[in-house]
Amino acid sequence: MTMRTNVEHFKCEIVDGIATIALDRPERKNPLTFESYAEMRDWFRDLHYADDVKAVVFASNGGNFSSGGDVHDIIGPLTKMSMKELLAFTRMTGDLVKAMVNCGKPMIAAIDGICVGAGAIIAMAADLRIATPEAKVAFLFTRVGLAGCDMGACAILPRIIGQGRTAELLYTGRAMSADEGHAWGFHNKLVAADDLTEEAHALATRIAAGPNFGNMMTKTMLAQEWSMSIEQAIEAEAQAQAICMQTVDFERAYNAFVAKEKPVFEGN
Numbered sequence: 001m002t003m004r005t006n007v008e009h010f011k012c013e014i015v016d017g018i019a020t021i022a023l024d025r026p027e028r029k030n031p032l033t034f035e036s037y038a039e040m041r042d043w044f045r046d047l048h049y050a051d052d053v054k055a056v057v058f059a060s061n062g063g064n065f066s067s068g069g070d071v072h073d074i075i076g077p078l079t080k081m082s083m084k085e086l087l088a089f090t091r092m093t094g095d096l097v098k099a100m101v102n103c104g105k106p107m108i109a110a111i112d113g114i115c116v117g118a119g120a121i122i123a124m125a126a127d128l129r130i131a132t133p134e135a136k137v138a139f140l141f142t143r144v145g146l147a148g149c150d151m152g153a154c155a156i157l158p159r160i161i162g163q164g165r166t167a168e169l170l171y172t173g174r175a176m177s178a179d180e181g182h183a184w185g186f187h188n189k190l191v192a193a194d195d196l197t198e199e200a201h202a203l204a205t206r207i208a209a210g211p212n213f214g215n216m217m218t219k220t221m222l223a224q225e226w227s228m229s230i231e232q233a234i235e236a237e238a239q240a241q242a243i244c245m246q247t248v249d250f251e252r253a254y255n256a257f258v259a260k261e262k263p264v265f266e267g268n
Contacts, residue, residue, distance in 0.1 A: 003050035007043060009036040011061065017054040017208045018201060019047070019105075026062025029114045031070035034089075037096055037118075044099035054208035054215070054267065056105050057200045058126060060112035063193070068117020068140065075144065090150075093118065097152045100125040101223050104216040106207045110200035111135045112193055116175070121151040124160065124186075127219065130200050131187040136175040143173035159226065161186050211249040212267030 003019065005012045011022045021040075023030035047053060069075055078086065100107060100122070109126035116138040123129055123137060131137075139157070141150045148154065148170025157166040161184040169176055181187040191199045207215060217240045225233040244250060249265045256263035 001046075001049045001051060003047060003053045004043075007039055009033065009039045011059075012043070014053060016205070017052065018057060018204045019053045019055070020057045020059055020201070022059040022061040023066050023119075024061060026064065028070070029064040029067035030061050030119070031067045031073070032118050033070050033073045037093055041092065041096040041099050044096070044103045047099075047103040047105055050105075051267070053105055054212050055204040056103070056107040057110055057204050058107060058122060059110045059197065059200065063134075064113035065109070065111045065115035065123065065135070066117075066119025067114050068119045093151050097121060097125045097156075102220075104219060106204075106215050106219060108200050108204055108207075110196050111137065111187070112196055116140050118151065121153060124153065124156055125151075127222075128203065129181075129187050130189045130191060130196065130203065131178050131181060132193040132196055133178045133190060134193060135178045135181065135187070137181055137186065138173060138175040139169050140173045142171060148173075160184075209265065211244070211247065211253075211265045213247050213249060214244050217244055 003014060005014055009024075011020075011024045013020050021043075023032065023036060025031060047056070078089065081089070106128070107126045109123040109129045111123055111129060111131040113132075113134055113136070115123050115131075115135055117140045120137045120139050139148060139150075139153055141148050141153075153170060154166070157169070161169075165184055168174075176184070176186065178187065178190055182190050189199065221233075221237060221240055225236065228236060248268050249263075252265060253263040
């Protein structure tokens with residue numbers, strides 16, 4: 001399957017196996033709408049079956065990553081919805097995170113400027129995060145009268161920065177500075193704003209040059225093993241690795257090693 005780029009509610013391009021996507025309302029600091037939530041959910045679901053994409057960069061746009069749910073397009077209408085309608089919405093937003101986690105492709109968030117609310121969740125759902133010194137990440141949900149447990153925050157964020165730091169950010173809704181994010185392990189690297197796109201794509205290119213099937217298996221096991229015991233995880237990894245040993249890429253790597261050459265992986 002070849003991944004589509006003809007999307008309506010966000011930017012998308014695919015070049016040399018790297019899909020670069022970004023929210024596309026820079027004049028409003030890239031808020032999410034009902035439509036962009038749903039379209040990105042469907043796009044990431046389809047991505048699982050795409051052979052032409054090996055890695056994803058979720059980019060900033062116009063100096064900001066995302067301001068979260070649009071106040072006028074989402075927050076206002078939510079105050080007038082029934083419980084059934086509200087649950088349908090919150091399940092849809094959660095489905096976006098599940099689709100990102102289960103898409104089978106390593107994902108890098110390139111974070112500049114504002115990255116708050118659902119935007120912070122999207123960054124959290126990425127496998128890796130590169131940020132600028134100007135990046136401000138905030139899980140704002142309590143500041144609008146809601147709980148901090150939104151879109152998997154209470155499950156995923158503690159795995160990245162720890163329980164105590166997560167509790168502080170979710171209870172207070174305060175912004176995590178770029179330096180804090182780097183020191184706490186949320187950001188893998190800080191780079192100048194002018195270098196953000198280049199650095200993110202360089203990392204994506206490096207990952208995409210690796211064994212695509214093996215990367216998919218790594219992402220899958222990173223997500224699944226948190227709910228396993230150590231014994232279950234070791235057995236699951238034994239099975240996963242045995243499957244990877246049947247790929248041609250494994251044989252390619254061996255032959256290249258014997259020939260003292262660098263392996264060229266083809267994802268099969």
